[in-house]
Amino acid sequence: MNHDPFKKEHHLRTKLDEYHVEIPDFPMQSRGKRWERFINFLASPAKDPIEPLISTTAGFAVLKLAPIIGMAVISILQLFFFL
Amino acid sequence: MIERADELMIAYQKGDDEALGSIYTLLKPALYSFIYRYTRDQQLSIDIVQDSFVKLQRYKHHYQPGKGKVKSYLFQIAYRLLIDKLNRRKKWQSFMPFLAPITKEEFHHTDRLTIREAISNLPDKQRAVILLFYYHDMKHEEIAEILNIPKGTVKSRLHTAIQSLKVELEGDFNESRSL
Structure with missing residues (x-):
């Protein structure tokens, strides 16, 4: 026979009984x-991937400078390959 | 209700296809509420319930009435599907962390810890044990079978879960004592 571990836990039982679940149809x-x-997956809200960058001034600066630096790197690479 | 579900399952195994609908009506609320309390994700809970019934149809002859209740068999199927799905989600989220869905806690935050949050904060293994024991009146043996763990582990996890819940809800406990 199983011993009931909730026997003396009156308050915990009351709290657990408060947890009701509504069953959808x-x-x-x-x-x-x-x-x-797939549609539900696309429609579900997700975290903003660049949020940590926007929240700090340094991160915001990185976000603004990243495309400029990226373009500079691509230009230099093109100079090496095509000249 | 459970005996009725077992009888219906035997009828379904013998070819009575309508019995499946009755099993669904009988066991859907319990199965959904277990998964929902475990995940707090409505869409995931619906998907798991539906997938469990698809699997029950596919493997209907694997169920042996002498070995246990159909409720336990269905919960075992659902729990395995759920763990597989959650593990797959974790893998995807480790590759692409921004795909992590926003949890409900981020929308609603209250200073006071509710029983829902206290249960959600429990480690996965303890949560499953306490939900099956308290809300679904399952015996240690049945829980052990569903979770595929020894009976002794069920007992120890249940004890730890109760202690953890009491600690989590400490404020409430102190308040109720002072009243």
Whole structure:
């Protein structure tokens, strides 16, 4: 027989009983499931990848300078290859 | 209810396809609430419930009534699918961290820790044990079978989870004592 570890935990039991879950209405199988999941994936909110850069002034400066530095590097590489 | 589900499963194995619909009606709420309390992700919970029933249909003859309840069998299928899916998500997120979906906690933040948050904060292994034991009235043996762990581990994880929850909800406990 299993001993009930919650027997003396009245307050914890009350708190756990407060956790209700609302069951949505959905069918056993949905048609076009893969496509539907892909759409849900695309539509789900995601974190902003450049947010850490925008939040600091140094990061913001890096973000502004990165395209200029990138272009300079590409130009130098082109000079080496084509001249 | 459980005995009814077992009878329906036997009928389904014998070729009564309508029995599957009744099994779904009986077990869907329990299965959904377990996965939802574990993940707090509605879409993922719906996907796992649907995939579990697809798998139940595919492997209907693998279920042996003498070995356990159909509820445990279905929960075992769902738990395995869930762990696979969460592991796959973690891999993707380690490659592309910005793909991480925004969790609900980022939308709603309250100073007071609710039971939902306290359960979410538990380590995955402890969370599964406490949910199955408390909300689904499962015995240690059934939980051990679903999670594929020894019975002794179930007991120790349950004990640790209760202690962790008490610590997490400490403020509430002190308040209730002072009243």
